[in-house]
Amino acid sequence: MALALLVPGGRGQLGRDVVAAAPGDGLVHAPSSAELDLTDAPAVADAVGAFAATARDAGLRPVVVNAAAYTAVDAAETDADRAFAVNAAGPGHLAESCREHRVPLLHVSTDYVFPGDGVRPYEPSDETGPRSVYGRTKLDGERRVLSTWDRSWVVRTAWVYGEHGNNFVKTMARLAGANDTLSVVDDQVGSPTWSLDLAHGLVELAGAVSAGGAPPRVLHATGDGETTWCGFARAIFAELGLDPERVRPCTTADFPRPAPRPAYSVLSGKAWADAGLTPLRHWREALSAAVATRAVP
């Protein structure tokens, strides 16, 4: 049986790639925040109810994939109420409506739920400890989703870039055109993730849970491997035919930001692979593919 996907945040960077990755034999509804505001509980209830009915009438299996979030990490430090409403209360409303209509829910979360002082890739079961408002609101959202509806899954990801967002790859390409050299932090380690690869993973997971599968309820999905922001920037330069040596390493202390960044936020994909889901490819290979297909910059 084919899938029907409701994708709140459907006009965001990841949301638009979920639409692109969705199989053609089903149905996808990807509302913008103006069309479906997750902080509006009655609107969420109406939207999920109508979606579930439409999907089942059409003989499709409904799944909600939540790609909506307040993602302005620095702004969240001084806009905590709004960040909380979107990242914690909103997913809670979504989970309640999904429970009422028996619709599986996939909720996307972040490496920022961890303290970022690890020395090996974080497993889903590792202790959390967010250091930023954004991270705290996302962790609260995870807990609400998981405790509200037992057919809900949290998928944490990190360092996402894609065709439809303002992201690091586009920023590096723009700065490369305006500067001889760039200083990029070399003491934060993570895994770049092409949003289209993540989207395919989410669609695969949606297919599995809609068919009754029961993978672990917290999973990690990022590009394989790890690098620093400086390493990522050098790879972007190389992909664009520019001299990677134009990117110079610097430290986090050189660029203070309102919200602290995790020094180490590599997420282990072991649980994802053990659940029989296709591992996301290595971040370097994905970057080449994203540039080759002109998804970025």
Ligand SMILES: NC(=O)c1ccc[n+]([C@@H]2O[C@H](COP(=O)([O-])OP(=O)(O)OC[C@H]3O[C@@H](n4cnc5c(N)ncnc54)[C@H](OP(=O)(O)O)[C@@H]3O)[C@@H](O)[C@H]2O)c1
């Ligand atoms: N980008 C990253 O590096 C990264 C890293 C780790 C995890 N993640 C997670 O990945 C997911 C997708 O992120 P993204 O990169 O696609 O971010 P994005 O491009 O900022 O997309 C987020 C979307 O959420 C929508 N939204 C905001 N408030 C909303 C509300 N009240 N109701 C409904 N929709 C609302 C936004 O719409 P408007 O613009 O119209 O407000 C936007 O389209 C998020 O859960 C994020 O936490 C991202």
